[in-house]
Amino acid sequence: MQSIFNKDEIEKECEEFFKMYNVTKGRTKDMCHAKRIHTREVAKNCYIFAEGEGLDEYDRDMAWVIGELHDFARFGQIVNSQNFFNAKEFDHAKLGSRILFTHGMIEDIIKNYDEVCETDRLVLEKAVYHHSDFKLPDDLTDRERYFCDLIRQADRTDIFRLNAESGWETVYGHTGEEILATDISDAVYECFLRQEMVEYSNLSTLADYHMAGLALCFGLTLPAAKKRAIEQGYLQQLMDISFSDPAVDEKYKIAKAKMEDFLNI
Numbered sequence: 001m002q003s004i005f006n007k008d009e010i011e012k013e014c015e016e017f018f019k020m021y022n023v024t025k026g027r028t029k030d031m032c033h034a035k036r037i038h039t040r041e042v043a044k045n046c047y048i049f050a051e052g053e054g055l056d057e058y059d060r061d062m063a064w065v066i067g068e069l070h071d072f073a074r075f076g077q078i079v080n081s082q083n084f085f086n087a088k089e090f091d092h093a094k095l096g097s098r099i100l101f102t103h104g105m106i107e108d109i110i111k112n113y114d115e116v117c118e119t120d121r122l123v124l125e126k127a128v129y130h131h132s133d134f135k136l137p138d139d140l141t142d143r144e145r146y147f148c149d150l151i152r153q154a155d156r157t158d159i160f161r162l163n164a165e166s167g168w169e170t171v172y173g174h175t176g177e178e179i180l181a182t183d184i185s186d187a188v189y190e191c192f193l194r195q196e197m198v199e200y201s202n203l204s205t206l207a208d209y210h211m212a213g214l215a216l217c218f219g220l221t222l223p224a225a226k227k228r229a230i231e232q233g234y235l236q237q238l239m240d241i242s243f244s245d246p247a248v249d250e251k252y253k254i255a256k257a258k259m260e261d262f263l264n265i
Contacts (some may be wrong), residue, residue, distance in 0.1 A: 182207040
């Protein structure tokens, strides 16, 4: 099916929105800049993965559009709280979906939105709304679930790049030395033993935050996503760490082996 999405126009409109969060200095500037790059890379991943799955031009472009839209509320969160992580009182995916679809900004971004069928309007909305959920709801249609899963895997794959390129202090607000001097909690360690992603509600130490980022690899089920994550090399870079405490470092080596086994590297 032929695409109806004007990608150049959509990218331009998204960039105009992101410009509202231009700041001049400090960690907030670095975080907003990182998220602008992240948006572009996630959209690119969405397209690559859709192409790898053999989707037609329309669906490849729709996947790309979802990548462009997925983090609209992250910028306000960064400016307000200097935080990349969802809190109980702030879910960036849910807020971003409301900004775009409940309050109508989507019609400013996609000028011919009236040409998008009702089925795919719901796909776009639900893909943004659920992209950061730990588990997708059961009531999605097959098409909704497919695109929800695609954006989640595209997002996870680029988080490795974002974390590696941005550095410890931009991402976590702490130095690597500070983080690697802390312990890996039992709850997080057990997720690695089971080769499962980590729910952010289980994080209790600074090291847990970095480990949760690494554990995103266990959520890569599309062959194209796993392949891209490995070939880019950022995940291996993030895995190449040593903890100050020898006992914690031994625990980490076991967790690292679980990742390497899952990824076949």
